[in-house]
Amino acid sequence: MIMPELEGIYTIWLREAKRYIRARSRIFTSVVTPLLWLIIFGYGLGSALKFVTITGGYKAFIFPGIIGQTILFTAIFTGVSVIVDRQYGFLKEIMVAPISRPSIVFGKALGISTAALIQGVILLFLSFVVGVTMTPVIFVLSFLLMIPISVGLAGVGLLIASVTDSLEGFNLIMSFVVLPMFLLSGALFPVTGLPGLLQGAVYLDPLTYGVDALRHIILGYGAIPIYIDVIVIIVFAVVMILASAFMFSWREQELM
């Protein structure tokens, strides 16, 4: 019983990975976008701000945030592939195969996470652009942290895709979910000492904990204890994957 399911998960992952590798222009743009943020926004706003506490200043401060942003956008955009698959009828071909709905979701989520992880790793290699020192230990720890972040955000993408019928609907959710998630995550500003309502919203954003944990590891500084960050990220990943597995089983008929 287990082997065919694992094989199914692997097969779906493999296809996602191939699609990602073959879309070279997408890899290129998704590296350029964070670089623009780091260089233009980081240096630009950085020169107007005094961030004396952190070596490297504002541009270093937003580096973990931009990694979080890249993972977020890659995961959500790759999640669209479910909607594209639906429009091309390819989802039917997968859904009619004798494997369980959760396995399809796991395979998809792993494929999406792989894409997001590759983007994240590329950014880690580019840390010198903003003058952040990268050591093997920081690299490995960051990579390990990026796994649950990617999986959780892939879950968000799949969840959105499972309840959206069209790319238009997906774009709508993008502006109401993804952009607030990015802006509230503290990627661009410190999350402490904010006005009450904003402070609450920041703590409700799961990406806040991902960015904070990355900041702990990369810059040795964070606003929330790192063990809380890690617990929240892992719980978030598990809940999102289970939720999207549930949605795929529940909405099976509508998806095909």
Added chain:
Amino acid sequence: MDYMVETNDISKSYGDFTAVDSVNLKIPRDSVFGVLGPNGAGKTTLISMLCTILRPTSGTAVVNGFDVAKNSKDVRASIGIVFQSRALDDMLTGREHLQMHASLYGVPSNLRKQRIEEVLDLIALGDKADEFTKTYSGGMKRRLEIGRGLIHHPKLLILDEPTLGLDPQTRENIWEYISKLNKAEDITVLLTTHYMDEADKLCDRIAIMNHGQIIKEDSPLNLKRELKADTIIIQVDEQDRFIKEAEKLDFVKKIFVEDSEIKLMVERGENLITTLVNFANKNDITVNSIELTHPNLEDVFLNYTGTTIADRGA
């Protein structure tokens, strides 16, 4: 008799609309079974229920001995399906599609390579097997989809409008291929179509479907024989008056009108051509053309549904 598919009053409704209405089908093993009907007759909905994509509103269906609602996984493992709409990933090669399908359907890994080669041989993709499917022609895409449906050696191959939108040459090839397959392999084929010639040429048995119901089911030969009728197609200058007068003739069994053509269902039409021309002259109606045809499935369909497929098709 052993049946591959057996449905029992299977129905699917969407609110007030009943797409499939209490259908009872028995599809013998190793047959090529056709469901013939115009677009919107409920063929795809029926097929979707058989391949577990849609849950029936009421009734049951058993495929290869498995209940579609209770043992959907076993049903899925028993069937290969080619959907009406294309279901290919344009960023994968033909071979990759086959590999992916083989592993999704649990084909043992030591058999995979051989099966894929066999199928590639069969569908004759040649050098294109390792190119992305976005470079394929319509016929190649169709062949790949049919080949993919065969990789796991299904007991039942379901083809939903297999030759829709293909050129005549490719259609012929695919028909030939399906017949060959049915004879060579231990496989039952269920196909839907709205092409009469397709049903006539391929199927051992045909079910005519309209408005969600199976109106008639038999072999193509029996369907035509039962009609016991020739069709006289006649074009006249005063159509309405001609029909009114012709209705009084006792050798005319039924009259259908299609645009400028009047179709008269008669027995032994060859003796009646002159009678009809004389009849028209007597009534001062000019006959522009008159033609006799022997029964084909189009007429069978017309007879049972009162419309032609072309009228209702998109």
